[in-house]
Amino acid sequence: MKKVLILANNDIGLYKFRKELIKELVKEYEVYISLPYGDFVPELERLGCIFVNTPVSRRGTNPITDLKLILNYRKIIKRISPEVILTYTIKPNVYGGLACSLTKIPYIANITGLGTAVENGGLLQKITLFLYQLALKKASCVFFQNKENQRFLSKYVQYKFGRLLPGSGVNTEYYSLLDYPSSEQVNFLFIARVMKEKGIDQYLESAEYIKGKYPNTVFHVLGFCEDKYEEKLREMQEQGIIKYHGLQNDVKSFHKLNHCTIHPTYYPEGMSNVLLESAACGRPVITTNRSGCREVVNHGENGYIVQPKNTKELIEKIEMFLSLSHEEKKHMGISGRNKVEKEFNRNLVINAYMEEIKKVLK
Known part of the structure; x- marks a missing residue:
């Protein structure tokens, strides 16, 4: 079977918002997930994923830690040799994207939000946009969750192909229409x-x-x-x-x-x-x-x-x-x-x- 590697920064978001996608992927591919260990990892493994424990400092700005993450991603990619890589959230998008470029593996990024570093402007915004430019330019596809993010990033970052998604979507069977409460409170x-x-x-x-x-x-x-x-x-x-x-x-x-x-x-x-x-x-x-x-x-x-x-x-x-x-x-x-x-x-x-x-x- 061909291999798909998913890079994410936590187990909760991956399970709650991507499990239906994972269920489809495991029907056709061998699916690896690279992220820090959490309570939902066993649930993801039960879906058929192969877990790779990968520390990710979600909000840290230490350049040495970030460099280690790039090297770690590169090592993981070389060991697994996936045919395609999916990345979610800022650090996996940026540092995972750089690692994919270095190893010449096709990848699909998902911009789940630009974050406060981009929102607040200044030097940190310039650095983050520069990193996005390096990370996304070779992506096979960049998914955006809203038009404003797509318009903003397109001003500063060149990429091959972008596509708008309706966010992560919602499972309308699980979140079914409930009776409306009739209480006076x-x-x-x-x-x-x-x-x-x-x-x-x-x-x-x-x-x-x-x-x-x-x-x-x-x-x-x-x-x-x-x-x-x-x-x-x-x-x-x-x-x-x-x-x-x-x-x-x-x-x-x-x-x-x-x-x-x-x-x-x-x-x-x-x-x-x-x-x-x-x-x-x-x-x-x-x-x-x-x-x-x-x-x-x-x-x-x-x-x-x-x-x-x-x-x-x-x-x-x-x-x-x-x-x-x-x-x-x-x-x-x-x-x-x-x-x-x-x-x-x-x-x-x-x-x-x-x-x-x-x-x-x-």
Whole structure:
């Protein structure tokens, strides 16, 4: 069998967002995965993957560590001798791409988001774009998850062929349309890493205001919490303003009671899986006017779009949502489900990958 090597920076994202693709790949190819060990590695192995333990410092900027990663990737590629390599996220895209170029192995990159280094400008942006130029110029295909990323990178980086994907897509069978809750209590969900750039401050400020004015609302927070927010979340939970549930591997049970997902991020997203999964379950969404977020929302139809970092506007849209009747909220959720089925079905992503891999291997 021909071999496919996947370079990624963590097991959770690979399993949750790419497992359907992997299931298709293992039918035809011997599939290797190179990433750091994590709890989902056994699940990936059960799918048929061969695991190669590869340390990746996801946010480190140590040039010696990054050079070691390039050399490690080169060593792995030479040992496995794959026919094609798939790369995901910034470091595997950049350093994996460089290693692929050195070993002359065809590769397909996926730009899952440009990251804060590119977003914030300055010297780090210039260095990152230079590395992208070196890494992507020989790629067989560069997949983008939103048009803005594609337009921006195309200004600075030359590559052979680019193609737009609907993010990672969503498994519409697993995230099926759920009955809309009929309880008088209105539940809102924040599902993300609890960090400033994900809009947690705007969410908490809105929760405090809305809860004081509308006592029948409940504001839930799901996600790994960065240290500086732990005390604040604990205090707000004790005050009855929010309910913090920590990191959850499966959020479907929370969507059953959820009336609306609030995703006030201003982080450089590729395509928000939180929004895709929420909409697939038939839940209205409120999010920001950012690439990777606005694509999922038809404003006023399946949710609302607000400006990033704007708590006042977020509160206005929450109040607008609360003013809707039960049937209007339910209809908004169904509109989101229809949009996801049509535009963001994960099968669209799988088919695109299988097409590009076959082009490389023919």
